[in-house]
Amino acid sequence: MALKIRAGDRRALARAITLVESARDDHRDQALALISKLREDAPQALRIGLSGTPGVGKSTFIEGFGLHLTGQGLRVAVLAVDPSSTRSGGSILGDKTRMDLLSRDPNAFIRPSPSQSHLGGVARRTREAVTLCEAAGFDVVLIETVGVGQSETMVAEMADLFILLLAPAGGDELQGVKRGIMEIADLILVNKADGDLKPAATRTQADYAGALRLLRKRVQDPDGFPKARIVSALTGLGLEDAWGDMQTLSDWRKEHGHWDTRRKAQGVHWFEESVRAGLLARINADESAIEAMRLLALDVSEGRLSPDHAAAKMLDGLA
Ligand code: GDP
DSSP states (O other), rough: OOOHHHHHHHHHHHHHHHHOOOOOOOHHHHHHHHHHHHTTOOOOOOOEEEEEESSSSHHHHHHHHHHHHHHHOOOOOEEEEOOOOOOOSSSGGGGGGHHHHHTTTTEEEEOOOSSSSOOHHHHHHHHHHHHHHTTOOEEEEEEEESTTTTHHHHTTTTTTHHHHHHHOGGGGGGGGGOOOHHHHEEEEEEOSSGGHHHHHHHHHHHHHHEEETSSSTTTOOOOOSEEEEEOOTOOTHHHHHHHHHHHHHHHHHHTTTHHHHHHHHHHHHHHHHHHHHHHHHHHHHOOOHHHHHHHHHEEEEETTSSSHHHHHHHHHHHH
């Protein structure tokens, strides 16, 4: 399987992603072995995180942007992260037909969100899928998520660049975007800058450009970043410039060591997350640990123990 993936076989890649998505213990072992084999000498893709609320134009943007990249001979993988997708009949992000042209492009690979709702599980599966796509030689891996809650931060933690897609809006909409999201965005793209919406898009872009200038300058950015610009996923306006920005930023970061630093820090972050998740899973699989948790929770709720004291007792019991 590893050889086929390295050779860029898309069916082998799809099967490998199914393997990393499996919850079965034997599959998990196989997946870990496969991933560690493929990590050796794997080429590095540019990992781009993309977020935006439903309806903002993510699918349309990915289709237009993806085709722009494949048109330049680049190979593009698209992974979707939708931790809220418990709805049936395919999630918003799972609907391939919305990227119809791109999904039929031999230089593109589109994978819908794994159909389960646990954020930690989705994070691990997505990271492993990114590794598989890199091993398969994709130049760009787009990781798409709906703009809800923690999924944006999670995607930013596994991407080299994080892009926020916005729609043109009225004046007070700026406050709708949380400051935390602005702080992790490298590029804000105000979509739908066409037809009647163009003036509103231009105004929104100016508002965000102003807001970005108020943020603290980040060491990992060259002058002028983070940046806001207008695009139209429908007409293609601004897509080439947006790609230029992404290249400028990634080249600059590579040159100044920030690219490596970021990937290393992300590795450590996910290692720690994985240990935390594993410890919790171990507790949840152990009857006596569950009972100890229950009793200590009772002590906390009835005021006999402070939360931290109870936690210390619990952890001492585990050691
Ligand atoms: P998603 O939910 O974020 O994936 O959004 P979609 O890509 O499905 O787009 C939602 C709606 O916005 C669709 O009706 C698109 O045709 C429309 N749309 C997307 N991009 C543009 C754009 O650049 N200009 C205009 N006018 N409409 C757009």
